[in-house]
Amino acid sequence: MASIDQTDELQQDDELYEHYSFTAGKGQEPLRVDKFLMNFIENATRNKIQQAAKSGNIYVNGTVVKSNYKVKAFDVVKVLFEHPPHEYLLTPEDIPLDIVYEDDTLLVINKPAGMVVHPGHGNYSGTLINALIYHFNNLPLNSNERPGLVHRIDKDTSGLLVVAKTEHALNHLSRQFFEKTSEREYIALVWGNIEEEEGTIEGHIGRNPKNRLQMAVFPEGDQGKEAVTHYKVLERLGYVTLVSCRLETGRTHQIRAHMKYAGHTLFNDERYGGDKILKGTTFTKYKQFVENCFKALPRQALHAKSLGFTHPVSGEFMRFDSEIPDDMQEAIAKWQHYAKHRDM
Structure with a gap:
């Protein structure tokens, strides 16, 4: 490798x-x-x-x-x-945004699954950044010259993001994420029945040396960066579990890598092997049921549900919440129905 x-x-x-x-x-x-x-x-x-x-x-x-x-x-x-020229990468595009909150300093956006946050190789248009620079002028540039971006979530993860509209807000919010004073809760559907009601997964996260498209956990801390994920079981659904994950750190693919490391890969997470039947029976009827769930939710079962931070100007701590999107709700409902009838 x-x-x-x-x-x-x-x-x-x-x-x-x-x-x-x-x-x-x-x-x-x-x-x-x-x-x-x-x-x-x-x-x-x-x-x-x-x-x-x-x-x-x-x-x-x-x-x-x-x-x-x-x-x-x-x-x-x-x-x-x-790449196309840098100017092309930052072309404004009239893409609708689901704005949860906005003032002169910042805005909170509910990003749909399938939208890439910023342009990069293979994704030169249709990104959140393309939409932001169409709707807003003079957004501050972060250290990677990405307008307004304080943090990011994966393309196929849905949920809340905060975007800075001023230099002061960008610096203030970025510091909160760095110092771990912001709050982020994700809802995930994972393979397997998690034994503990709640717990913490710790282990440095870095590029997988065998597959650079994945992140890997290095429990000895000899590689990667510190990563801490707190989880709590919300509902047990037989061969899968619905969990809440609170991030103490914000590493690339943190929940996806940590849950796989813990033996509970995210449901239908293709990159980490969750698009295979990892738990369950060998019955053809069960296999068809899982395939139907995959069709209902054609992405990893992960949603950035809530976000909290201190407002850079008012000093008020603000919390925002979002609904679990329809595709993920449909898959959860199918598993709820399956679990109920399986136990009868």
Whole structure:
């Protein structure tokens, strides 16, 4: 498997590139470099990788290679992808926003599942940022030059986000998230029957060295960053459990990685294996039932339900709540019905 050296963006010849670097593991069998890269780069088609090779933008051990080069153990593979110009990435788009609260300082948005928060490789339009810069002028830039963005949630996770409208609000809110004084509660449907009524999952989170599209938990703390998730069982539904998760930290894929580590992968979380039947029977009728649940909820069962923070100007602590979206409610209702009749 490959280990990841770095993922960053480089400004080169007035074009924006996305730069990936991987080191093949000691057990790496010879594999075409285009296929090798397909295993590690999200949203990158084989055609796009082959185009990078034709442009001389794939390097192995510092030398430009063609797409048919066979990667071997310990090879260092680097690739550059051309982005559209930065201005295109920040094109305003008239996309409706579900605004829960707004004043002169900030706004709270209920993001639908399927919306990417900010532009990136494979997602150049239709993002929350594209919508924000259409509806609002002069939003402050965060450290990654993303207008108004204090924090983010995954594309297929629904729920609440706070957006800053002033520099003071951006700094004040960002500090609260850093110092863990903000409150965030998520509702998740996970595989398996969680034994404890409530508990805490701790373990550093960092990139999975075997699959960079996943995050992994490093309980010894030798890699990644500190991550703490508090959970509480809301309802036991047989082979799945509905839980509330409160974040003490805010790492990428934190709940998804922590729950998988605890043996309770999120329901229909394709990236972490939750789109398979992980618990239950071998009956054909049960398999069909689970498939129907997957169809009702074609994403990971995760919703950012509530959000709390201190207002940057008034000093008032504000809490916001949102309804669980219809797709997730439908899947939960199916499991409630199944659990009720299973126990009869």
